[in-house]
Amino acid sequence: MSVQELAEISRFYGANPDYVIAGGGNTSFKDKDNLYIKASGTSLARAEPGDFVKMDRAALAKIWKKTYPSDPDARESAVLADMKAARVPGEEKKRPSVETLLHDILPFSFVVHTHPSLVNGLTCSQNGEEAAKELFKDDFIWIPSINPGYVLSKAVKDAMDKYRAEKGKAPGIIFLQNHGVFAGSDSVDGVKAVYKRIMETIGGRIKRQPRNCRPGPRFHFNHTLMKELISLAEKLNGSGPWFVRFLRNPEIKKFTASRGSFAPLSSAFTPDHIVYAGSDPFFADSPAGLEEALKAYMQKTGVFPKTIALKGIGVFGLASSDKAAKNAVELFNDAAKVAIYSESFGGPRFMPEDQIRFINNWEVERYRSSISR
Numbered sequence: 001m002s003v004q005e006l007a008e009i010s011r012f013y014g015a016n017p018d019y020v021i022a023g024g025g026n027t028s029f030k031d032k033d034n035l036y037i038k039a040s041g042t043s044l045a046r047a048e049p050g051d052f053v054k055m056d057r058a059a060l061a062k063i064w065k066k067t068y069p070s071d072p073d074a075r076e077s078a079v080l081a082d083m084k085a086a087r088v089p090g091e092e093k094k095r096p097s098v099e100t101l102l103h104d105i106l107p108f109s110f111v112v113h114t115h116p117s118l119v120n121g122l123t124c125s126q127n128g129e130e131a132a133k134e135l136f137k138d139d140f141i142w143i144p145s146i147n148p149g150y151v152l153s154k155a156v157k158d159a160m161d162k163y164r165a166e167k168g169k170a171p172g173i174i175f176l177q178n179h180g181v182f183a184g185s186d187s188v189d190g191v192k193a194v195y196k197r198i199m200e201t202i203g204g205r206i207k208r209q210p211r212n213c214r215p216g217p218r219f220h221f222n223h224t225l226m227k228e229l230i231s232l233a234e235k236l237n238g239s240g241p242w243f244v245r246f247l248r249n250p251e252i253k254k255f256t257a258s259r260g261s262f263a264p265l266s267s268a269f270t271p272d273h274i275v276y277a278g279s280d281p282f283f284a285d286s287p288a289g290l291e292e293a294l295k296a297y298m299q300k301t302g303v304f305p306k307t308i309a310l311k312g313i314g315v316f317g318l319a320s321s322d323k324a325a326k327n328a329v330e331l332f333n334d335a336a337k338v339a340i341y342s343e344s345f346g347g348p349r350f351m352p353e354d355q356i357r358f359i360n361n362w363e364v365e366r367y368r369s370s371i372s373r
């Protein structure tokens with residue numbers, strides 16, 4: 001039973017933090033008539049066959065024939081409505097992943113989309129595309145940084161059509177700049193082979209590995225500072241409860257040594273980093289004067305920061321649930337790894353400012369981040 005196999009391969013990658021952090025990524029299986037895609041808000045690590053939304057592929061195909069409003073918000077909500085309408089009767093309670101259209105156009109039975117730190121070291125780097133050409137020859141498609149949702153799916157569709165017209169086959173790898181990777185095959189073993197090749201090939205080019213850059217066991221609790229941060233959050237951002245997580249490891253120590261060394265982490269690499277850790281990581285030279293610095297930050301960005309980096313101390317994740325605080329530091333730690341891996345490909349490259357703004361305002365991402373809260 002192939003949806004069973006889909007659940008198995010979803011758990012295989014979902015449970016491995018080298019591939020999936022904080023529930024990012026999604027998977028699908030398709031036959032001629034139906035696409036089974038991970039429902040928004042479900043976890044790959046615990047995927048069961050019932051967690052996938054069964055979609056009518058004929059209804060999804062009609063979306064490409066329609067003309068949508070040019071205003072991004074109006075367009076994305078219209079497309080989302082059409083995607084919801086493409087659910088097979090009985091599936092109305094599940095929300096199809098925002099990447100559903102993209103899964104549907106890839107001509108493979110199984111598609112696994114993830115955001116691995118190692119791969120994003122390539123996709124979030126200055127020379128990523130050239131390096132990919134060298135490493136993967138012409139067996140991949142590279143999609144430049146672009147707003148997610150309909151426009152991303154359309155960009156992949158156009159690139160895929162062009163590739164197939166030129167080469168008479170479909171590439172098993174799609175790199176999305178400042179986002180992640182899609183790998184497809186007609187069998188789960190095929191998908192695993194593609195991923196193995198991706199990870200080994202990129203891994204073989206890494207000049208400097210992140211050192212002990214692990215989140216979980218490296219969380220420590222520094223009570224005085226945490227209490228101070230919580231009272232500041234209450235004062236500046238309203239009622240709690242507030243939860244704090246602390247992150248410090250040898251790499252984070254280096255990045256937080258000074259404002260200058262923090263520069264490679266001072267913006268956002270991918271949509272996941274924005275959703276879980278925020279688009280403007282906050283850095284302060286010392287706990288003294290923190291209140292004024294936070295006020296200035298809030299005036300500039302309009303929000304209280306999800307992460308607070310303190311010089312020489314480490315990074316705190318603050319949120320209204322422990323899960324969200326944990327996700328904030330995990331994604332921050334992931335950004336540190338991405339920045340380090342990117343050094344092997346010319347250095348880090350953040351998402352363009354206008355795309356960061358799009359994600360911050362996008363209803364779909366607000367939905368994802370509300371689930372994480």
Ligand SMILES: [Zn+2]
Nearest residue numbers: 025113179180
């Ligand atoms: Zn994604």
